[in-house]
Amino acid sequence: MSKDADLVKKLQNPALKDIAFSELLDVYQERLYWHIRKIVTTHENADDVLQNTFIRIYKNIQKFEGNSSLHTWMYRIAYNESIRFLENNNKKRYDHIDAISESHLEVLFEDEYFDGDEVQKKLTTIIAGFTEKQQRVFQMKYFDDLSFRKISEILEVSESTLKSTYYTTVKIIEEKIFL
């Protein structure tokens, strides 16, 4: 039995749930935090969304049937929570989630937990210029090191489309970053 399968078994057992959940936090908290942080921009927002994500995981773990891996299932919850957070917080200001990217840079560069140099700012600016989907694909692959199969399960997009999107974004970054 894999480590995740063992963890799920414990999480679905009421007697072991709390201990197993603490273990789950140790393994996945940091990875989910960075996944969320890149979507919601600031540390403060990421902290809120991370908390909501884990509460949702705790409450819904009994419903997890193992159709996907635990890792993918939690990423999907984190992704959906982040998108919901953005939509709720930006409803008044933006008509579409793509429009959020326009203010993304302003908010990010003003965040007290951002300390990027010129190259980092440049990379962030290039990524912010991508469509919402391109950003997610690049970030999940490049920064979160997820396989194309897992990204495909999270975003519900075919692997071939993801590969094409990813290599397009990498090419654009390579061309622009050293200009």
Place this chain on the structure above:
Amino acid sequence: MEKSTENNNKQNFLKEGFKGDISKHHKKYLGTEIPEGYFTKSKSSILDKIKEDVKIEVSIATKKQLVFWMRPQFKYIAAASLVFIFSVTVWLQSFNKTDVLDETNFELFAFSDDVLIESLLVDESEIEAFTDATLFNEILVKAELSEQKLDNLVLDNLMLEDSLLDNYIDYRLIETLVL
């Protein structure tokens, strides 16, 4: 020389990708940071929040059990009572309607049966006598009476006309003779 350094940088960017420490990786490429000891604090904060939520859920469930009309059993009892009352009402209404119809039909059928039985028991000579008497009274007597009335009327008129004519003739004769 500059061009070859640029090409090396491009290749490095693609090759480096994710290596072990996810937080360091984000710091290196995106300049994003997190507060000191954040994940330890965040973990205890998430666990506290979950304990709090579980307590709230338990207290709501307990309250539901304590308050009679919030107990799940109450819903079933209430639903069963409503169904019973409705059924009794419908049954009583249909029961009363059946009684009235039965009584009416019974009286009607009893009366028609009596008539039929009586008609079978009456002698044919009696029926003939009855029809003769009815015919005599209704047709012959009435016809005779109406004929007599007509004759009287004609005679009266004739007599009246004769007397008036006589009177007139007498009057004219006297008048002529005198004048």
